[in-house]
Amino acid sequence: MSASAPPAAMLLRRLRRLSWGSTAVQLLILTVVTFGLLAPLACHRLLHSYFYLRQWHLNQMSQEFLQQSLKEGEAALHYFEELPSANGSVPIVWQATPRPWLVITIITVDRQPGFHYVLQVVSQFHRLLQQCGPQCEGHQLFLCNVERSVSHFDAKLLSKYVPVANRYEGTEDDYGDDPSTNSFEKEKQDYVYCLESSLQTYNPDYVLMVEDDAVPEEQIFPVLEHLLRARFSEPHLQDALYLKLYHPERLQHYVNPEPMRILEWVGVGMLLGPLLTWIYMRFASRPGFSWPVMLFFSLYSMGLVELVGRHYFLELRRLSPSLYSVVPASQCCTPAMLFPAPAARRTLTYLSQVYCHKGFGKDMALYSLLRAKGERAYVVEPNLVKHIGLFSSLRYNFHPSLL
Numbered sequence: 001m002s003a004s005a006p007p008a009a010m011l012l013r014r015l016r017r018l019s020w021g022s023t024a025v026q027l028l029i030l031t032v033v034t035f036g037l038l039a040p041l042a043c044h045r046l047l048h049s050y051f052y053l054r055q056w057h058l059n060q061m062s063q064e065f066l067q068q069s070l071k072e073g074e075a076a077l078h079y080f081e082e083l084p085s086a087n088g089s090v091p092i093v094w095q096a097t098p099r100p101w102l103v104i105t106i107i108t109v110d111r112q113p114g115f116h117y118v119l120q121v122v123s124q125f126h127r128l129l130q131q132c133g134p135q136c137e138g139h140q141l142f143l144c145n146v147e148r149s150v151s152h153f154d155a156k157l158l159s160k161y162v163p164v165a166n167r168y169e170g171t172e173d174d175y176g177d178d179p180s181t182n183s184f185e186k187e188k189q190d191y192v193y194c195l196e197s198s199l200q201t202y203n204p205d206y207v208l209m210v211e212d213d214a215v216p217e218e219q220i221f222p223v224l225e226h227l228l229r230a231r232f233s234e235p236h237l238q239d240a241l242y243l244k245l246y247h248p249e250r251l252q253h254y255v256n257p258e259p260m261r262i263l264e265w266v267g268v269g270m271l272l273g274p275l276l277t278w279i280y281m282r283f284a285s286r287p288g289f290s291w292p293v294m295l296f297f298s299l300y301s302m303g304l305v306e307l308v309g310r311h312y313f314l315e316l317r318r319l320s321p322s323l324y325s326v327v328p329a330s331q332c333c334t335p336a337m338l339f340p341a342p343a344a345r346r347t348l349t350y351l352s353q354v355y356c357h358k359g360f361g362k363d364m365a366l367y368s369l370l371r372a373k374g375e376r377a378y379v380v381e382p383n384l385v386k387h388i389g390l391f392s393s394l395r396y397n398f399h400p401s402l403l
């Protein structure tokens with residue numbers, strides 16, 4: 001007992017020396033208050049935060065989202081009912097040049113008609129193109145209807161205003177007679193048809209393939225203009241197979257198997273760590289500079305950004321098109337994909353060589369081709385479209401949810 005007494009006494013004396021004014025105690029209190037009180041209170045309703053209280057809010061927020069989507073669908077329907085018809089001969093904005101710079105192809109099927117998803121998408125593109133003005137004169141809207149039945153009311157309505165390609169119009173649909181063709185393979189074949197139709201009809205420089213539940217963000221055209229005319233002239237971005245304009249927010253955290261995000265995460269700590277250290281030293285009246293304190297604030301800021309949600313901090317990049325980042329793409333998902341024309345033709349060849357099935361959809365097929373064919377692809381952050389569809393065209397969803 002006598003041998004252990006001196007170390008215990010020394011530890012007791014050290015603990016007594018810790019006071020409310022000591023750096024260690026202050027930083028401990030800051031950590032407990034931030035992560036145990038303030039952040040949970042501020043973020044418990046943030047859908048993509050680790051502090052989100054799913055059992056409290058998810059059902060209510062999902063229902064509110066569905067109700068809002070219904071209202072926006074009705075508003076989009078009234079928008080087109082009141083819009084002068086162009087009789088399908090010209091786009092609803094203007095007739096593009098014989099060879100457009102960018103064709104915006106919206107792929108649509110008939111699903112959940114009350115929500116009018118495709119009307120929401122096209123009406124938003126129409127409004128943004130009008131705002132864009134002469135800068136977007138080389139942009140062409142194009143609707144690709146891959147619904148097998150003739151009951152797609154929204155596609156019929158849009159045919160008065162937008163050029164439409166109907167895959168199954170006037171053709172024999174043997175889809176139901178071929179047991180080897182599943183819904184995932186059909187979706188891929190529909191995608192190939194729409195991409196090929198866009199190239200054959202307009203021969204553009206770029207094709208933007210948009211699914212009918214991906215509403216464009218306000219900044220989409222200025223950002224695309226900047227990316228394609230400035231950023232994609234850089235050698236490492238040239239000849240990319242595609243550029244994704246959307247990645248699910250739930251997969252945008254730093255703790256993901258994507259090395260580029262780890263580098264970004266460390267960079268956040270290196271940026272905010274010294275800044276928070278300077279603020280702390282100034283307000284705590286501490287002399288000089290402390291490396292341990294800077295290390296603490298670096299880890300503190302990294303943990304806070306991750307737990308609050310990287311998605312919300314990415315929104316700061318919307319301040320300017322030049323702040324958007326372009327990073328290597330991952331496999332999920334395909335609501336909005338931009339293809340340079342040469343790459344689109346390569347993509348058609350590649351997709352004709354693969355067969356899709358459950359667990360291997362067209363998004364995984366496209367991603368698998370990158371390594372197999374030695375191609376590169378990228379994703380822009382933050383997203384340039386919002387995914388509004390809670391009802392999948394591939395599988396039944398009786399209980400739609402935001403997560």
